[in-house]
Amino acid sequence: MKQLYIANKNYSSWSLRPWVLMKELNIDFKEQKQAFSAGSNWQEFRHFSPNGLVPCLLDGEEVIWDSLAIAEYLAESHPNVWPKSKKARTWARCASAEMHSGFFNLRNQCAMNCGLRVQLSKITEGLQKDIDRLDELWNQGLNQFNGPYLAGNTFTAVDAFYSPVAFRIQTFDLKLSDTSHQYINRILNLDSMQSWYKEALKEPWREKGHEQEALDSGKILQDYREI
């Protein structure tokens, strides 16, 4: 059976992408969770991942690292990873690549920390630019391909790539258009996302670096973590 190595559900946005994709597409896998330690995880993660990062998928003798490579690997045997229509598939690939290599302000200033609710101390020009672009992109996908998912009527890899953003928007209460908020609620209410969230709240670990990122971004209003 495939094994997917991930880190803390509370923090690891990259891990969430292939996890939610495989759950939504009913692709069987065994979850292997390795909690972050303080500082570098290079030594620990190198036991299973060539680049010392998660996510990493093991499938028989194949080792596939990097969330985008995992999506493409899965697509070779699961045609529903990307949308059926060429137009939607092209757009979905572009939007996923844009998330993979962009949105730096959003990623740096609104780090994923599922259990927290944070009032940002400020919305920088760069962050606002990322929020506006996100809103533009989601509206484009939802209008062009008629929803309810970004590239049509089924959940595909592009939704998986933006699913961590749904948690960031929830944590930092970012303001987008009504269409985008309806989409975020749809994603947050998926059984798979609810299950990830519940497990994130039950995790006992607090990793200093990730906690400091939240403290640096503003005022902590709520901490819903159970332990």
Ligand SMILES: N[C@@H](CCC(=O)N[C@@H](CS)C(=O)NCC(=O)O)C(=O)O
């Ligand atoms: N581009 C990579 C990024 C992976 C990545 O940065 N993973 C983080 C966790 S969310 C990690 O493993 N960090 C460990 C460390 O920095 O020591 C992907 O898409 O998989």
